[in-house]
Amino acid sequence: MSIYLEKEIAEYKTINQKSSDLHNSAKQFMPGGDSRNSIYWDPFPIYLSDGQGSIITDVDGNKRVDFINNMTTLILGHRPKAVEESLMNQIKKGFSFPTPSPPVVRWAELMCERVPSIEKIRFVNSGTEATLNAIRAARAYTGKQKLAKFEGAYHGNHDAIQISVTPPLDLAGPASSPNSVRAFKGISNKAENDIVIMPFNDIEASSKIIEKNAGDLAAVIVEPVNGQCGMIPAKKAFLEGLRSLTKKHKIILIFDEVISFRVAYGGAQEYYKIKPDLTSFGKIIGGGMPVGAFGGREDIMSLWNPSGSGPTVQHAGTFNGNPMTAVAGIATLESLTEDIYENLNKKGEYLRKTLSILFKEIEAPMTISGIASLFALQFTTEEVFDYRTYAKNNNTLMKTMFIGLLNEGYLLSNRCAGNISASHSYEEIDGFIEAIKNVLHRSGYG
Ligand SMILES: Cc1ncc(COP(=O)(O)O)c(C=O)c1O
Numbered sequence: 001m002s003i004y005l006e007k008e009i010a011e012y013k014t015i016n017q018k019s020s021d022l023h024n025s026a027k028q029f030m031p032g033g034d035s036r037n038s039i040y041w042d043p044f045p046i047y048l049s050d051g052q053g054s055i056i057t058d059v060d061g062n063k064r065v066d067f068i069n070n071m072t073t074l075i076l077g078h079r080p081k082a083v084e085e086s087l088m089n090q091i092k093k094g095f096s097f098p099t100p101s102p103p104v105v106r107w108a109e110l111m112c113e114r115v116p117s118i119e120k121i122r123f124v125n126s127g128t129e130a131t132l133n134a135i136r137a138a139r140a141y142t143g144k145q146k147l148a149k150f151e152g153a154y155h156g157n158h159d160a161i162q163i164s165v166t167p168p169l170d171l172a173g174p175a176s177s178p179n180s181v182r183a184f185k186g187i188s189n190k191a192e193n194d195i196v197i198m199p200f201n202d203i204e205a206s207s208k209i210i211e212k213n214a215g216d217l218a219a220v221i222v223e224p225v226n227g228q229c230g231m232i233p234a235k236k237a238f239l240e241g242l243r244s245l246t247k248k249h250k251i252i253l254i255f256d257e258v259i260s261f262r263v264a265y266g267g268a269q270e271y272y273k274i275k276p277d278l279t280s281f282g283k284i285i286g287g288g289m290p291v292g293a294f295g296g297r298e299d300i301m302s303l304w305n306p307s308g309s310g311p312t313v314q315h316a317g318t319f320n321g322n323p324m325t326a327v328a329g330i331a332t333l334e335s336l337t338e339d340i341y342e343n344l345n346k347k348g349e350y351l352r353k354t355l356s357i358l359f360k361e362i363e364a365p366m367t368i369s370g371i372a373s374l375f376a377l378q379f380t381t382e383e384v385f386d387y388r389t390y391a392k393n394n395n396t397l398m399k400t401m402f403i404g405l406l407n408e409g410y411l412l413s414n415r416c417a418g419n420i421s422a423s424h425s426y427e428e429i430d431g432f433i434e435a436i437k438n439v440l441h442r443s444g445y446g
Helices: 003-015 017-029 081-093 102-114 127-142 189-193 203-213 236-248 268-272 298-304 323-335 338-361 395-408 426-442
Strands: 048-052 055-058 063-066 120-124 146-150 195-198 217-222 252-256 278-282 292-296 367-371 374-378 417-419
Touching (some): 003 395, 003 426, 102 292, 127 252, 146 203, 195 203, 203 217, 217 236, 338 367, 338 374
Parallel strands (some): 146 195, 217 252
Antiparallel strands (some): 278 292
């Protein structure tokens, strides 16, 4: 641990005493004190008591500007009026029904209207279930077993896809034909064998892998913006190459838009002008309630149709399409006009541009990646375009920045990724840039 990180942690402990106490209690009942490893950090996470607009307040009374918005979910900020009102109205009618209710029909209609590739859609309760079902659909439709994914991509917490998410470099194999590496013990060997791993943003190497495995491949799954490696946008030619190869070999192309649906009114597929066969969704489409969805080509989605002779693929879920999530989703989607996207994306561009200039000016060993309202601080001066280049990040400086920003009053993800919500003002963005400058200054830069 560097002296700079030690100092930031000492300050952090001083101002977050109640969070520390709560964490000690939490650890007695939940392993590590929570039910979600991805938001844990040492020495303990802050425990939040409320959020309003762009501001979150923790149990110690510290107010911070939230630049992670529940991992990109809260695109309108915390408790936007339209969403809160729709939830309050629904509470009076009932929050969980044993048959469909009107809101889910409107919600599905909104998604189909917004995204031209979505001819039919089904709702679930997490992005994990969304990718699980999209992959299952591809296997059922093609009769093939294998799946291709990209190194360094996270698509949820199920066996088929928890492979080569953050593989240790000594196990990862050659950059142009990476090994498939289980993310952790407990993932089935079959999942590890049923997958091929490709390098993100490298169409030449990926083409060779697809061509070689085409006869066995049910699907290629790709995030148009790789969230795990710091919101790295795919190159357009790379996605176009994947589209034409998958078409040629009758492989289902799945876009995982759980995060990238933030990029444009119709998601990243609108921005890139590419039509996948299936898409998985999550996060913003549920307005802050638990959510996931998958949809796409009618001929594939009809596998789920239970009427007549019954479905080819079974699909149950006690809370699928529940009315609370549906009304929050409707209120969010109806608020998300083209203008809102334009504003969000302008703020994102402003942040990235200003920070790039700053890093050069003070010779900080950093860059910033991202697209639209998504961004991530990268602690390397080399361009980050895939997992191997992302792995060059200086993790100590990253952690110092993360804790330092918490001390300054700003929350990012613990890997220093962030996003802008409609609640953020330019003043808050300027304050955030100043805070980054302060942490760098305390760490010996500028
Ligand atoms: C691209 C992507 N796909 C799938 C998921 C899984 O979503 P959930 O956490 O709702 O299961 C995530 C979660 O962060 C994600 O970023």
